[in-house]
Amino acid sequence: xRTVAVVTAPVVPSRIVRxxxxxxxxxxxxxxxxxxxxxxxxxxxxxxxxxxAFADPLYHDKRELLRAHPVGAPDRPGRPFALxxxxxxxxxxxxxxxxxxxxxxxxxxxxxxxxxxxxxxxGPVTMxxxxxxxxxxxxxxxxxxxxxxxxxxxxxxxxxxxxxWLHPLRLRPDELERVRELGVPVDAPGAHGWRGRVLAGHxxxxxxxxxxxxxxxxLPYRLGIGPETDxxxxxxxxxxxxxxxxxxxAWNRNLYAACWPGYRPGGSALKxxxxxxxxxxxxxxxxxxxxTPESTEFRCWYAEPGRALVAPLVGELARAxxxxxxxxxxxxxxxxxxxxxxxxxxxxxxxxxxxxxxxLTPWLRGSGTVAGGEP
Amino acid sequence: YTSIxxxxxxxxxxxxxxxxxxxxxxxxxxxxxxxxxxxxxPLEVFIPFGISFYTFEAISYAVDVYxxxxxxxxxxxxxxxxxxxxxxxxxxxxxxxxxxxxQTRRPKRWNWVRVxxxxxxxxxxxxxxMAIADRMALFCDPVFKDPDAYNSxxxxxxxxxxxxxxxxxxxxxxxxxxxxxxxxxxxxxxNFNMPYLATNVSDFWRRWHISLSSWLRDYVFIPLGGSRGSxxxxxxxxxxxxxLGGLWHGAAWGYILxxxxxxxxxxxxxxxxxxxxxxxxxxAFLETAFGTGLRILVTFFCVSMCWVLFQPELGxxxxxxxxxxxxxxxxxxxxxxxxLWYTVAFLFACQWLVRSGVWAKxxxxxxxPVLGVGYAVCLCAALVLAPDSGTTFIYFQF
Numbered sequence: 001x002r003t004v005a006v007v008t009a010p011v012v013p014s015r016i017v018r019x020x021x022x023x024x025x026x027x028x029x030x031x032x033x034x035x036x037x038x039x040x041x042x043x044x045x046x047x048x049x050x051x052x053a054f055a056d057p058l059y060h061d062k063r064e065l066l067r068a069h070p071v072g073a074p075d076r077p078g079r080p081f082a083l084x085x086x087x088x089x090x091x092x093x094x095x096x097x098x099x100x101x102x103x104x105x106x107x108x109x110x111x112x113x114x115x116x117x118x119x120x121x122x123g124p125v126t127m128x129x130x131x132x133x134x135x136x137x138x139x140x141x142x143x144x145x146x147x148x149x150x151x152x153x154x155x156x157x158x159x160x161x162x163x164x165w166l167h168p169l170r171l172r173p174d175e176l177e178r179v180r181e182l183g184v185p186v187d188a189p190g191a192h193g194w195r196g197r198v199l200a201g202h203x204x205x206x207x208x209x210x211x212x213x214x215x216x217x218x219l220p221y222r223l224g225i226g227p228e229t230d231x232x233x234x235x236x237x238x239x240x241x242x243x244x245x246x247x248x249x250a251w252n253r254n255l256y257a258a259c260w261p262g263y264r265p266g267g268s269a270l271k272x273x274x275x276x277x278x279x280x281x282x283x284x285x286x287x288x289x290x291x292t293p294e295s296t297e298f299r300c301w302y303a304e305p306g307r308a309l310v311a312p313l314v315g316e317l318a319r320a321x322x323x324x325x326x327x328x329x330x331x332x333x334x335x336x337x338x339x340x341x342x343x344x345x346x347x348x349x350x351x352x353x354x355x356x357x358x359x360l361t362p363w364l365r366g367s368g369t370v371a372g373g374e375p
Numbered sequence: 376y377t378s379i380x381x382x383x384x385x386x387x388x389x390x391x392x393x394x395x396x397x398x399x400x401x402x403x404x405x406x407x408x409x410x411x412x413x414x415x416x417p418l419e420v421f422i423p424f425g426i427s428f429y430t431f432e433a434i435s436y437a438v439d440v441y442x443x444x445x446x447x448x449x450x451x452x453x454x455x456x457x458x459x460x461x462x463x464x465x466x467x468x469x470x471x472x473x474x475x476x477x478q479t480r481r482p483k484r485w486n487w488v489r490v491x492x493x494x495x496x497x498x499x500x501x502x503x504x505m506a507i508a509d510r511m512a513l514f515c516d517p518v519f520k521d522p523d524a525y526n527s528x529x530x531x532x533x534x535x536x537x538x539x540x541x542x543x544x545x546x547x548x549x550x551x552x553x554x555x556x557x558x559x560x561x562x563x564x565x566n567f568n569m570p571y572l573a574t575n576v577s578d579f580w581r582r583w584h585i586s587l588s589s590w591l592r593d594y595v596f597i598p599l600g601g602s603r604g605s606x607x608x609x610x611x612x613x614x615x616x617x618x619l620g621g622l623w624h625g626a627a628w629g630y631i632l633x634x635x636x637x638x639x640x641x642x643x644x645x646x647x648x649x650x651x652x653x654x655x656x657x658x659a660f661l662e663t664a665f666g667t668g669l670r671i672l673v674t675f676f677c678v679s680m681c682w683v684l685f686q687p688e689l690g691x692x693x694x695x696x697x698x699x700x701x702x703x704x705x706x707x708x709x710x711x712x713x714x715l716w717y718t719v720a721f722l723f724a725c726q727w728l729v730r731s732g733v734w735a736k737x738x739x740x741x742x743x744p745v746l747g748v749g750y751a752v753c754l755c756a757a758l759v760l761a762p763d764s765g766t767t768f769i770y771f772q773f
Contacts, residue, residue, distance in 0.1 A: 018488075021487075021488050022486070022487040022488055023487075023743075024743045024746075025487040025488045025490065025491035025743075026487040026490075026491075027743035027744065027747065028491055028743040028744070028746035028747045028750065029487070029490055029491050029494055029747065029750070030747070031743065031744045031746075031747025031748070031751075032494070032746070032747035032748070032749070032750030032751045032754075033747075033750075033751075034747075034751075035747060035748055035750075035751035036750070036751035036754045036755060039751060039755050040755070040758075199758065201755055201758050201759050202758035202759065202761065205758065205759045205760070205761060206762075206763055208759055209759065209760070215713050215714065215717070216714060216717070216760065217714075218510055218513055218714070218762035218763065219763075220709060247706070250706070251706055254524060254706070
């Protein structure tokens with residue numbers, strides 16, 4: 001007969017099993033709370049070290065480029081004449097600042113350096129904020145060319161159209177009041193308060209994704225500038241196939257749908273423009289106003305009589321500040337405009353050449369501003 | 376009957392009065408008659424939060440007491456707790472009195488295991504809502520708002536995104552509700568069981584909004600006769616039950632047609648099942664891995680098509696169907712579709728982990744600190760992935 005040894009494992013009392021499970025559960029939950037809190041606080045600390053890199057990447061990226069550029073250098077004798085361009089993506093794509101600097105240097109016989117500080121979605125108020133920041137940061141150009149985008153002047157659109165892109169998170173706490181005075185209603189973002197320390201991962205989430213996981217970004221557009229932007233701040237738009245142009249035009253017509261019916265220029269956007277001009281005057285900077293090219297069809301979308309009021313309105317403002325107006329809306333053929341108001345690479349080349357030849361050279365030569373940067 | 380009548384009257388007054396009055400108005404105008412009143416503006420109708428849910432709970436209580444399944448509750452505070460318990464008040468799950476009231480009598484003690492389960496469920500729900508549902512809304516909302524502007528491919532993506540959105544939105548809310556209830560010492564019914572892995576529409580309704588489908592089965596379908604009686608009676612009962620289920624969701628033809636469409640699908644499934652009964656080779660093929668995958672895809676496709684109807688504006692649904700089945704040009708997808716495919720893959724991987732039993736094997740062996748890190752990652756991911764413009768829970772409107 002075979003004997004079989006039967007071994008019975010000792011029964012673990014159920015209260016001990018319950019105790020182990022409870023301990024495991026407690027450790028898991030408390031550890032999780034600690035790690036989550038630590039992560040958020042860590043992100044908050046990292047953001048506070050470089051707030052603009054996360055809060056306003058558009059401005060930050062251009063500012064970083066400007067640091068290494070002659071226009072960003074301190075205003076000292078011997079510095080090339082510094083010309084700065086402010087505007088939206090229209091100017092971003094249109095003005096080849098490197099070529100501007102080269103041509104003006106050749107035409108005027110004195111070193112001229114130009115930088116394109118245009119930011120996508122920047123209207124008058126965004127430009128006003130950017131210029132003030134640059135001046136506070138020690139950047140003082142000798143002349144500024146300021147874009148006037150008729151879309152952002154649409155007075156029948158309230159709040160102003162650029163509100164769509166001027167997210168309060170982009171602003172510094174001390175800029176909020178000024179922006180409200182200029183007609184853009186902004187509430188203080190949660191990130192400016194305790195949420196910026198304790199829930200920084202949530203408050204800056206879009207910017208964190210944009211920077212570290214762009215494939216997961218919920219935005220259809222980039223927040224900062226990309227590697228395609230050259231060291232003078234200009235980006236060359238690739239040539240657009242003919243069959244794609246109608247789609248892009250239709251997209252833009254839809255995007256700016258609120259601006260077309262009953263279009264009339266004016267409203268709170270003028271306050272922003274005026275602020276830019278006043279800032280220039282106070283800092284001793286020569287300003288010029290620029291209306292960038294638009295395609296034939298695009299120009300027809302603005303309702304009359306509003307469309308015809310743009311030039312007189314801008315002219316009146318410019319005269320008050322002694323600034324010339326460059327109305328380039330009808331300068332280029334439609335084949336050089338990608339989507340109604342952004343220029344192709346070839347369009348930017350043609351536009352830049354004409355801008356320098358016909359407007360900037362006579363302006364800077366005739367105003368006597370070009371003599372090593374001395375007014 | 377008095378109790379049921381009163382509950383339904385209150386629900387009908389707040390939720391359906393406007394709809395029926397407006398339909399009557401349109402009908403009378405069509406017949407060149409003067410209705411004698413002006414149309415009700417749907418936006419001005421006040422609907423108490425969660426009325427559809429707690430009305431059904433009150434009805435189920437009355438019926439269960441009448442049928443002596445449960446004893447009547449004599450404590451008003453306990454009854455009010457049953458009806459107004461905040462985790463399930465606004466959007467379910469629809470709780471049965473028998474399940475809940477017994478829990479109110481048990482003393483509550485701090486229990487770390489329960490807290491862990493509650494926290495886990497809450498975090499998973501928050502992740503589904505913030506990181507998935509709200510992101511899917513970025514794909515589908517612009518397209519559904521103006522389908523004529525978009526091309527057919529964009530509309531197909533939007534339909535897929537909407538199917539994911541409504542699942543993650545509603546199941547996310549349910550998970551958060553169940554998790555919150557666990558933290559307070561109450562166990563609520565799980566409302567979803569991987570519905571998009573259903574192999575047929577019948578199976579889908581055993582996995583989707585389980586508390587509603589079981590309520591409709593017990594208090595509408597079975598009293599109508601259920602599956603007893605002839606085949607045609609069964610079909611009639613299915614159609615009536617599902618149509619009422621659609622009407623429960625909202626006072627609009629879109630929701631009613633959605634319910635009716637699901638009823639028709641259930642009828643169709645029954646007929647197909649009867650057809651397969653006499654075909655063993657076909658049945659064997661459908662049981663293979665390929666056949667099962669095919670059934671899951673077909674079910675998902677049918678359910679997604681029904682979701683197109685699931686909105687208050689029927690005209691928009693028609694426009695969407697036109698775009699889906701008649702190739703048309705227009706704007707492309709509002710966002711890069713990489714995000715959409717990552718989401719599909721992630722959801723599929725998670726559901727496979729659970730369904731295959733891999734998660735059940737791994738979970739007990741994971742060290743507690745690693746679990747804790749997992750919770751932190753889930754929370755931080757939800758906070759980071761939530762898009763700029765969050766949306767309210769879809770089922771709050773019901």
